[in-house]
Amino acid sequence: MEFQILDVDYVVVxxxxxxxxxxxxxxxxxxxxxxxxxLPYFYLRSPAPAPERALKxxxxxxxxxxxxxxAEFTRVTIxxxxxTPEFRDAALAAGxxxxxxxxxxxxxxxxxxxxxxxGWVQVEDFxxxxxxxxxxxxxxxxxxxxxxxxxADAPLKTLAFDIECVSIQPGDAPDAxxxxxxxxxxxxxxxxxxxxxxxxxxRPGPGVRYCxxxxxxxxxxxxxxxxxxxxxxxxxxxxxFDFPYLLERMEKxxxxxxxxxxxxxxxxxxxxxxxxxxxxxxxxxxDSFEIVKKDFSLQRYNLDSVADRLLGKKKVGVKHxxxxxxxxxxxxxxxxxxxxxxxxxxxxxxxxxxLNLLDKxxxxxxxxxxxxxxxxxxxETTRIEHVLLRAFNKEGYVxxxxxxxxxxxxxxxxxxxxxxxxxxxxxxRKLHANVVVLDFKSMYxxxxxxxxxxPTTLSPDGDHQSPWGARFLAKEKRQGIIPRILExxxxxxxxxxxxLRVAAGxxxxxxxxxxxxxxxxxxxxxGYLGYTxxxxxxxxxxxxxxxxxxxxxxxxxxxxxxxxxxxxxxxxTDSVFVVIPGDVDVMAAKATExxxxxTKSLPGVMELEFEKIFMRFLPLSKxxxxxxxxxxxxxxxxxxxxxxxxTKGIETVRRDWCxxxxxxxxxxxxxxxxxxxxxxxVQLFKGIITSLVNxxxxxxxxxxxxxxxxxxxxxxxxxPHIELVKKMQARSPQEAPGIGDRVAYVIVKGTELLSKRAxxxxxxxxxxxxxxxxxxxxxxLLPPLERIFASLNITKSELLGNGRQMGLMxxxxxxxxxxxxxxxxxxxxxxxxxxxxxxxxxxxxxLGVCTCxxxxxxxxxxxxxxxxxxxxxx
DNA sequence: TGCGAGCGGGG
DNA sequence: GTGTACGCTCGCA
Numbered sequence: 008m009e010f011q012i013l014d015v016d017y018v019v020v021x022x023x024x025x026x027x028x029x030x031x032x033x034x035x036x037x038x039x040x041x042x043x044x045x046l047p048y049f050y051l052r053s054p055a056p057a058p059e060r061a062l063k064x065x066x067x068x069x070x071x072x073x074x075x076x077x078a079e080f081t082r083v084t085i086x087x088x089x090x091t092p093e094f095r096d097a098a099l100a101a102g103x104x105x106x107x108x109x110x111x112x113x114x115x116x117x118x119x120x121x122x123x124x125x126g127w128v129q130v131e132d133f134x135x136x137x138x139x140x141x142x143x144x145x146x147x148x149x150x151x152x153x154x155x156x157x158x159a160d161a162p163l164k165t166l167a168f169d170i171e172c173v174s175i176q177p178g179d180a181p182d183a184x185x186x187x188x189x190x191x192x193x194x195x196x197x198x199x200x201x202x203x204x205x206x207x208x209x210r211p212g213p214g215v216r217y218c219x220x221x222x223x224x225x226x227x228x229x230x231x232x233x234x235x236x237x238x239x240x241x242x243x244x245x246x247x248f249d250f251p252y253l254l255e256r257m258e259k260x261x262x263x264x265x266x267x268x269x270x271x272x273x274x275x276x277x278x279x280x281x282x283x284x285x286x287x288x289x290x291x292x293x294d295s296f297e298i299v300k301k302d303f304s305l306q307r308y309n310l311d312s313v314a315d316r317l318l319g320k321k322k323v324g325v326k327h328x329x330x331x332x333x334x335x336x337x338x339x340x341x342x343x344x345x346x347x348x349x350x351x352x353x354x355x356x357x358x359x360x361x362l363n364l365l366d367k368x369x370x371x372x373x374x375x376x377x378x379x380x381x382x383x384x385x386x387e388t389t390r391i392e393h394v395l396l397r398a399f400n401k402e403g404y405v406x407x408x409x410x411x412x413x414x415x416x417x418x419x420x421x422x423x424x425x426x427x428x429x430x431x432x433x434x435x436r437k438l439h440a441n442v443v444v445l446d447f448k449s450m451y452x453x454x455x456x457x458x459x460x461x462p463t464t465l466s467p468d469g470d471h472q473s474p475w476g477a478r479f480l481a482k483e484k485r486q487g488i489i490p491r492i493l494e495x496x497x498x499x500x501x502x503x504x505x506x507l508r509v510a511a512g513x514x515x516x517x518x519x520x521x522x523x524x525x526x527x528x529x530x531x532x533x534g535y536l537g538y539t540x541x542x543x544x545x546x547x548x549x550x551x552x553x554x555x556x557x558x559x560x561x562x563x564x565x566x567x568x569x570x571x572x573x574x575x576x577x578x579x580t581d582s583v584f585v586v587i588p589g590d591v592d593v594m595a596a597k598a599t600e601x602x603x604x605x606t607k608s609l610p611g612v613m614e615l616e617f618e619k620i621f622m623r624f625l626p627l628s629k630x631x632x633x634x635x636x637x638x639x640x641x642x643x644x645x646x647x648x649x650x651x652x653x654t655k656g657i658e659t660v661r662r663d664w665c666x667x668x669x670x671x672x673x674x675x676x677x678x679x680x681x682x683x684x685x686x687x688x689v690q691l692f693k694g695i696i697t698s699l700v701n702x703x704x705x706x707x708x709x710x711x712x713x714x715x716x717x718x719x720x721x722x723x724x725x726x727p728h729i730e731l732v733k734k735m736q737a738r739s740p741q742e743a744p745g746i747g748d749r750v751a752y753v754i755v756k757g758t759e760l761l762s763k764r765a766x767x768x769x770x771x772x773x774x775x776x777x778x779x780x781x782x783x784x785x786x787x788l789l790p791p792l793e794r795i796f797a798s799l800n801i802t803k804s805e806l807l808g809n810g811r812q813m814g815l816m817x818x819x820x821x822x823x824x825x826x827x828x829x830x831x832x833x834x835x836x837x838x839x840x841x842x843x844x845x846x847x848x849x850x851x852x853x854l855g856v857c858t859c860x861x862x863x864x865x866x867x868x869x870x871x872x873x874x875x876x877x878x879x880x881x
Numbered sequence: 882t883g884c885g886a887g888c889g890g891g892g
Numbered sequence: 893g894t895g896t897a898c899g900c901t902c903g904c905a
Binding site for chain 2 (some may be wrong): 170171172173174180181186242243244247248249250270294296297300308309310314327330379712746
């Protein structure tokens with residue numbers, strides 16, 4: 008009997024805990040294994056007052072991180088895990104120092120028995136149990152069980168769901184305390200009884216499983232889940248919308264929310280720090296929205312754009328404000344709503360199944376030992392602490408409790424006073440060519456290993472001293488626990504990468520996720536040691552790591568300059584940017600040579616490697632640059648290079664920018680880097696400004712969108728999109744955007760406050776309104792572009808005109824203008840006269856200015872210069 | 882430049 | 893449940 012661990016909890020029976028391991032067999036059966044005779048315990052530093060009512064109090068020899076010496080500790084075993092806080096607090100009140108008194112019981116069990124989240128279990132001796140307390144295919148009392156080394160995953164069932172609801176107050180957002188759920192769509196992989204997707208609704212119709220009341224709908228939802236018995240339950244934003252809503256409705260309808268694998272524990276959504284956390288025994292809840300937001304860099308994260316960008320699929324187009332009408336409307340309208348709902352559930356499902364969203368979290372679980380649910384929710388700290396707890400316990404150490412708020416505050420103060428990070432080499436500010444980037448492979452993990460840096464090797468009697476001034480024992484004397492963990496993680500990664508070379512199919516995915524997880528985990532240890540809430544926080548250790556890093560990078564830059572004669576133009580923490588003349592191949596060869604030579608003289612496992620080539624490199628400041636990058640082509644056998652633009656610290660896409668800004672920024676960067684054409688970039692920019700002033704930029708490129716999150720009257724300040732909604736409501740209440748809708752606007756010319764000049768792009772086009780070009784220049788284009796040009800020593804006034812502080816009218820003077828006949832004021836215009844020298848032109852000169860540089864004006868038959876310049880005529 | 886507030890996704 | 897504690901962008905000082 009073997010199964011893969013999905014979830015673990017415990018129940019208390021006769022004042023003793025029974026651990027329940029929920030899992031899945033290779034054949035796809037859901038399992039729950041009961042494990043008895045495992046008891047909660049924690050430690051006190053001896054001598055300590057003996058706790059009353061404990062089951063067992065023993066004196067044991069253990070080490071702790073403060074002294075690294077073996078000493079007497081008191082191990083206190085109790086009956087009920089839930090009572091640990093009482094025992095702990097009593098001990099603390101009596102002045103004792105406590106250890107491991109805040110380890111969740113399920114993790115106490117997993118750690119002590121060497122099990123891991125998503126690890127496999129072999130049950131060697133068991134009895135099948137008849138019980139109604141859990142809802143699984145197979146329940147057993149496990150008498151003897153052991154961890155099993157297996158990479159492959161059990162076949163998992165995934166259920167996605169999506170709810171629809173309608174407000175009884177038209178126009179308002181639905182309120183779970185008041186408004187019913189009308190529809191629930193379910194999509195499953197693999198299909199359930201031949202059905203891949205099902206729509207439950209309280210209105211009958213084709214493709215709908217009809218439920219006669221909301222209560223019946225909620226009950227049907229629960230029975231479906233029980234019948235399908237999924238391992239993964241997913242939805243898009245289900246943690247913060249669907250689950251809390253559904254659970255509130257169940258409460259209102261007196262439907263017991265029991266659809267996990269425990270027949271007695273309710274599914275619960277609890278508000279934590281403004282967000283909901285949902286728990287369901289025996290299954291894993293996956294909110295695809297939250298994962299996509301973490302793992303993919305996108306402009307927007309609504310289901311429509313996420314599905315479009317990641318799956319190449321579209322939602323059925325239904326606005327939130329339309330749902331009520333479709334729900335109450337004729338059959339074809341209702342049908343559209345049903346389709347909309349079904350597709351949403353299908354998309355939510357595909358995000359998980361097609362994108363293999365869980366791979367990396369599964370990989371991390373297997374390495375760190377955390378349960379999949381906790382890997383999805385928790386951060387890096389949780390993962391590291393489980394690895395550390397295991398390792399410290401194995402070495403005979405007691406593991407510290409989490410610091411309390413007072414301790415955290417103390418640490419913050421210490422950190423504020425004396426913590427220094429990586430070293431950033433001051434960039435040589437100009438446009439560089441032929442730059443090679445060399446970097447240290449996993450710099451901080453390598454430093455930790457090379458110098459044996461660990462709280463367990465920190466000692467005044469240490470063999471070597473870090474630049475920070477702390478002393479550490481030599482590895483030969485005693486290898487630190489963290490250096491050893493990192494050695495294992497990094498070696499394991501090499502093994503996995505080797506296997507990856509020949510792997511295919513699902514095995515390849517599992518291995519790829521594993522090597523990725525190993526790398527991420529190894530790189531997180533340094534940050535952990537300097538994190539004030541860490542159990543193993545140590546500022547001397549953290550500072551020692553970065554101090555070695557700074558010393559090594561400075562020495563490396565120095566050596567490259569002095570011994571190899573190359574110029575170092577930039578560097579950040581673990582990298583040096585070096586100018587090496589030649590073509591890409593020559594540069595790469597020389598860079599590899601330099602990296603190899605430097606590596607030879609570096610201590611331990613420190614390794615400098617050639618990373619990439621920047622054929623052109625434009626630093627703006629520390630941590631901000633744009634570059635034309637060349638990396639060796641990835642494709643097997645395809646010798647050669649792949650190039651692309653790389654930017655750091657330069658936002659090329661921002662939600663509050665109109666498309667014109669991003670496009671112009673991209674174009675300007677391309678021209679500068681790829682064509683080495685700074686003049687052309689300036690010309691391009693000036694051309695855009697001219698087109699903008701002339702009204703030749705399509706309105707769509709000037710649209711900014713913002714979401715209206717609450718009703719317009721609830722906004723306190725004046726915001727452009729809200730002011731626009733107010734205007735649109737006045738014009739046509741039916742078509743005005745509602746709560747949750749994205750509002751698109753452009754800024755038009757006028758004398759009013761900027762916010763009041765936001766206008767509907769469609770309205771602008773229909774009514775021929777003028778765009779406020781000055782706004783687009785000053786507030787949109789200039790801020791990002793000015794920084795780029797400034798790094799090339801091109802000033803704002805050079806960009807906008809010729810030398811002095813320029814106003815908008817001055818910009819117009821130097822621009823090449825094209826005057827289209829249709830835009831001329833009237834037929835009585837005879838020609839153009841120069842404002843400055845009076846020169847007459849029958850047709851406008853191409854440059855739009857007089858040969859003397861003066862501005863041109865229309866002249867009417869009366870011989871009077873019209874007050875309008877040709878530019879403003881548009 | 883640093884800090885606090887407010888929002889995102891969902892209907 | 894031997895609990896927990898978002899992360900980014902924007903406006904303002």
